[in-house]
Amino acid sequence: MISSRIPSLWRERLASPLTWHYAAFAVLLAAVIFLSIRFALDWSATDSSSTGALAAKEMKLKVLEKEVAPLRGLDKRVEDARAEMRVFHSKRIPPSYSSIATRIGELALKGPVRLTRVQYTQGAAGSDLTEIIMDAGITGEYPQIMRFVNSLERDQTFFVIRGMSLTGQQGGLVNLRLRVSTWLRPADVPSGLPSNPQSGDASAPPAKSAKEGE
Numbered sequence: 420m421i422s423s424r425i426p427s428l429w430r431e432r433l434a435s436p437l438t439w440h441y442a443a444f445a446v447l448l449a450a451v452i453f454l455s456i457r458f459a460l461d462w463s464a465t466d467s468s469s470t471g472a473l474a475a476k477e478m479k480l481k482v483l484e485k486e487v488a489p490l491r492g493l494d495k496r497v498e499d500a501r502a503e504m505r506v507f508h509s510k511r512i513p514p515s516y517s518s519i520a521t522r523i524g525e526l527a528l529k530g531p532v533r534l535t536r537v538q539y540t541q542g543a544a545g546s547d548l549t550e551i552i553m554d555a556g557i558t559g560e561y562p563q564i565m566r567f568v569n570s571l572e573r574d575q576t577f578f579v580i581r582g583m584s585l586t587g588q589q590g591g592l593v594n595l596r597l598r599v600s601t602w603l604r605p606a607d608v609p610s611g612l613p614s615n616p617q618s619g620d621a622s623a624p625p626a627k628s629a630k631e632g633e
Contacts, residue, residue, distance in 0.1 A: 511577040512548065512602055516609050519551060519601055522576050530567035532559035540615035541608055548602040552615055556586065557595045564593060577601055 513519050519539075527534050535556040542550030557564055571578045579600045587594040 507577075508548075508604075511575060512604065513576055513607075515607055516551070516603060516612075519553070519576075519603075522574065523553065523571075523599075526567060526570045526574065529570060530559055530563045532557050532563050532567045539612060541612045542600075542615055544605055544608070547604070549605050549608050551601050551603055551608070551612075552581070553597075553599045553601075555597055555599075557597050558592055560591050561593050564595060568597070571599060 513522070520537075523534070535558065537553065537555040540552050540554070542552060557567070559567070568580060568583070572580060581598040581600050582596075583598070584596045585593070586596050
């Protein structure tokens with residue numbers, strides 16, 4: 420009789436709405452737990468990937484910052500360099516071709532030394548300046564010649580000693596060959612001045628004279 424009541428009891432429980440509510444709640448709870456676990460795993464994976472990507476981008480940004488660091492303020496440095504070049508040109512570049520010979524003659528008198536076989540040629544023309552080369556013989560006592568050479572190197576006009584070579588000596592007098600360079604603005608270079616393809620080479624023979632004197 421007890422066994423006959425058990426199926427009846429189960430049927431009553433299954434027919435009860437409360438039983439189905441409990442069953443639905445259990446299913447929903449299981450689904451919520453499953454989704455929560457899945458969300459937590461996905462979130463962890465996404466967070467780890469985002470952290471790695473962020474770290475990679477930060478590293479790349481630091482590398483780029485180091486690469487562009489030397490370029491910061493470049494426009495100001497370029498403008499400063501241009502200003503310095505303008506000052507240099509105005510103070511140390513001869514204002515005209517004739518002023519070169521005039522200034523060298525003044526320094527020779529202060530030596531005093533004697534200049535002979537003075538020849539002027541021009542180097543390759545540049546966009547800003549053209550080299551002017553003077554090749555000359557110098558006669559004088561050794562201290563006087565050294566005084567003249569030092570005055571050329573220290574003069575306000577920009578002179579560069581390209582080379583010196585001993586050509587003779589007689590008594591207390593010394594004969595030297597001197598090669599000196601200075602620069603002119605292209606517009607100030609005489610049109611008939613011979614060119615020197617070996618500009619700056621102290622061993623090169625002088626070209627045809629543009630100005631010669633004894």
